[in-house]
Amino acid sequence: MALQSLLCLALFCLTAAAAANDPAWQGAAAKNILKQQPKSLAEQAISDAGFFPHYLGPIIDVQNAGVKGEVYFVNSTTIKIAGLTLPTGPPAPLFWVDYHHLLSGQGVHLPSDKYGYNILGTYDNEDVYVTIPVSDQFPTVLSYKSFGVWCAKFFVNFAYISWQ
Ligand SMILES: *[C@@H]1O[C@H](CO)[C@@H](O)[C@H](O)[C@H]1NC(C)=O
DSSP states (O other): HHHHHHHHHHHHHHHHHHHHHEEEEEEEEHHHHEEEEEHHHHHHHHTTTTOOSSSEEEOBBOOOSSEEEEEEEEEETTEEEEEEOOOSSSEEEEEEEEEESSSOOOOOEEETTTTTTSSOOEEEEEEEEEEEOSSSSOOOOGGGGEEEEEEETTEEEEEEEEEO
């Protein structure tokens, strides 16, 4: 019995040592460490004083309606949509920041310089800035999860981009 245990232990040690020296295993370990690396945008913003301005990417034209634009965080409370094109079509479109990764209607309607708090009219390749309301619970744009054009009539995500 004792000998058997000893043999088992020896075999275990040999296997473990072999695994530790196996480059494939080391590669997997390295990948696991790397997997833990990506930080959320909120963490990046906290650790990187130069985080803003931050380019997010093109707005996603969910309904294939011809909505276009490149979305940026100008700073912690301002979003810029560079070259926004919003054709007529979406009924009752509003600029919107949402608490969810897809626009859900749970969030805040953002006024625009051009249309105020009214329903949005068209934009034709225009640079647009919108300001995020801040509070203790939502201190920066990163407290929200997505931004876009929300169709307030049919409760539809018209075009959006998400982060975090
Ligand atoms: C963010 O940028 C906008 C537009 O340039 C500016 O009006 C606003 O004061 C800035 N806010 C902060 C917190 O820096």
